Each structure stands twice: as structure tokens, then as C-alpha cells.
Amino acid sequence: MDRLMGLDYGDKTIGIAVSDELGWTAQSVEVIRRSTQERDLNRLRELISQYDVKELVVGLPKNMNNTIGPRGEICIAFAQSLHEILQMPVHLWDERLTTVSAQRTLIEADVSRKKRKQVIDKMAAALILQNYMDSKTKR
Numbered sequence: 001m002d003r004l005m006g007l008d009y010g011d012k013t014i015g016i017a018v019s020d021e022l023g024w025t026a027q028s029v030e031v032i033r034r035s036t037q038e039r040d041l042n043r044l045r046e047l048i049s050q051y052d053v054k055e056l057v058v059g060l061p062k063n064m065n066n067t068i069g070p071r072g073e074i075c076i077a078f079a080q081s082l083h084e085i086l087q088m089p090v091h092l093w094d095e096r097l098t099t100v101s102a103q104r105t106l107i108e109a110d111v112s113r114k115k116r117k118q119v120i121d122k123m124a125a126a127l128i129l130q131n132y133m134d135s136k137t138k139r
Contacts, residue, residue, distance in 0.1 A: 002054035005047065006129025008095070008121050009058060009078050014040065015121030017129045018051045026129035028122035041085060048086070056082060059095030059128040091132065098127040 001023035008015030014032040019025065029051075032043050047053070058079040061071045068076070076092065083090040102123040106116045 003051055004055050004057055004129060004133065005051065005053040006057045006093075006125040006132065007059065008098070008125040008128060009075050010034075010121060013121045014044075015123070015125035016044075016047060017122060017126035018047075018053060019129060019133060023133060026126040026133060028119065028126045031118070031121045044082075045086070048088075053088075055089040055091065056086075057091045057093050057129050057132045058082070059098065059124070060092040062094050062096055064096065093128050093132045095124070095128050098131070099124045102127055 001019075001021070003021065004019040004023070004026075006015075006017040006019075006026055012034055014034060016029040016032065017026045018029055020027065029047065032040055034040055056079075058075055060068070060075050060079075063069050063072075079090045079092055082088075099120065102120055103116065106120065106123065111119075
């Protein structure tokens, strides 16, 4: 099975997660603090190479009524540019409530607010990727 990478694309950070070799589970990897597009892409390329990733899954924040707002448009543009620059398949995945879910999980685990801030984006990326993979195995 080809390895997948999940991305939670935000204004300040990009949460990263990758699938295991069997494509069963998603693991949080890191949070890229965004600086320039070139630096961000270089770090993504390094991680893609390190984990031998073949496809990307980018979280698409939709409104609760299933429409796509300004933040969603930004993520669509990001996914399209990744596809063009990296020449690899890029899938968009509805990420509604993944950050809320990640936040709840961390609160239930009694993780401090400061620590939550450091891991929330990569945990959201793992949830996006896991939900995407689960949808593929159910077919």
C-alpha cells in the first residue's frame, strides 16, 4: 500500500500526519511553522521523501451547511498548487469538526493548554488522514 500524508493547512501552521506502511493508521508527524512558500514546500518535500509518500490528503474546511467559504477556497488553491508543483495526487477531505474533536481528545487526556497548542494541528492532520483512509477501506 502506498503511504499517504495528511495536511491540516492553516494561516500560521501546517499540521502533518502520515499513514503507516499498511495504510491502516495515521500518525502525527510534526507542525510546520509557516514562513515562505519555498521553505514550507522544501520541508514538505523532505517529509514526502523521508516517508516515501505517494499521495497527499488536504483538509477542506467546509461550512456546516456544506458550502465552501473563504478558508476552504484557500485550501483548494493550496491543494491545486501542491498537485502542480509536486506532480502527485492530492485529495481534498472534509475536515469539519476535526480540530474540535482533536481539542476534546486532548482536554480529556488532561493535556495542558500550552501543550495542546503545540500538538493540535498535527493531531487534526492525523484525524483528517484517518477519516480519509477509513472511508477508502469501507468501500
